[in-house]
């Protein structure tokens with residue numbers, strides 16, 4: 571989590587060493603007049619305190635930019651997460667697609683798959699972006715793997731894993747919740763390709779979700795901060811009388 575707020579040129583050691591109460595007391599003794607820099611230090615202390623409160627007031631926005639497919643466990647209600655056996659819920663080569671499901675989801679079949687996310691970028695700049703794919707069908711061929719491409723850039727590889735036996739089939743039906751870093755690649759339309767090394771084995775995708783994170787605090791946070799600063803300004807005026 572990153573915060574945009576910075577206390578510019580503040581010498582914190584100096585600020586903290588000078589207690590606000592002492593500054594105010596001196597101000598009163600001089601008929602409300604402050605030494606040059608004292609009021610700035612009071613302001614800095616206030617901003618520092620508000621900065622420390624920020625994580626409890628509101629996080630940076632995490633936005634779902636686009637979701638393709640539905641989160642229905644490959645159309646079979648498989649829980650979402652790593653290590654479930656797809657064949658405990660459905661047979662290989664099933665077509666579980668419902669009305670409106672994109673062709674690359676909820677359907678176990680072979681070969682490369684491609685799709686495109688289209689979305690509107692937020693006004694605030696994105697500090698990071700991530701693609702989440704819920705996937706099952708990790709091949710039992712030792713040399714199987716799949717490269718994942720986004721906007722023409724290779725963003726990761728889904729490795730094959732060694733075969734082992736279970737009541738519901740081998741490792742080739744295991745689920746994986748995959749995440750790829752797409753920071754800096756988003757333009758409003760992003761093509762995704764899964765490029766398999768061996769096209770004779772199948773797999774299934776539940777959904778593909780594109781998310782972005784902005785560093786800008788929520789409007790409610792900014793309102794709170796603004797109200798606090800206005801309150802401080804009023805306090806300052808009162809003191810000067």
Ligand SMILES: [Ca+2]
Pocket residue numbers: 640642644645666667668671676
């Ligand atoms: Ca579905």
Ligand SMILES: [Ca+2]
Pocket residue numbers: 639640641642643644645675676775776777
């Ligand atoms: Ca689905």
